[in-house]
Amino acid sequence: MTSAERRFPDVDPPVEPGLEPYWEAATEGRLVLSRCAEDGAALWPPRPFCPRHASAGVRWEPAGGGAEVYSYTVVHRGEGAFAAVAPYVLAYVQLDEGPRMLTNLVTSDGRPATEASIGQRVVARFEQQGKLPVLRFTQSH
DSSP states (O other): OOTTTOOOOOOOOOOOTTOHHHHHHHHTTOOEEEEETTTOOEESSOOSSBTTTTBOOEEEEEOOOEEEEEEEEEESSOOGGGGGGOSEEEEEEEETTSOEEEEEEEOTTSOBOOOOOTTOEEEEEEEEETTEEEEEEEEOO
């Protein structure tokens, strides 16, 4: 497989009840976060309740999509369907709104990134793969 052909495999994330606002926004290419109604903390992964307060009181708010690479590794030997895609970057990114998330970095044309750096600015992007869009991040310009 040439680098021009490398693409992440289709994945179908599990859809849990109460996450409809997240998936509706994702389908439109927008990132939304659930926030605790008690203290305003942004929650990740998205959920219809606050785990700290055991409360169903959350509100859904748009997120800017900007983030910074907090930590990363370059995977050279992926597992399963991801083996054919290696090498690729698996990174923790910290959203400007606060939460950290585990994600893949992609190039501007959607191919798996092979390089990253701590502190690198990235931006959210949804890619339609499988039945639902998948959240990944690309270098911001």
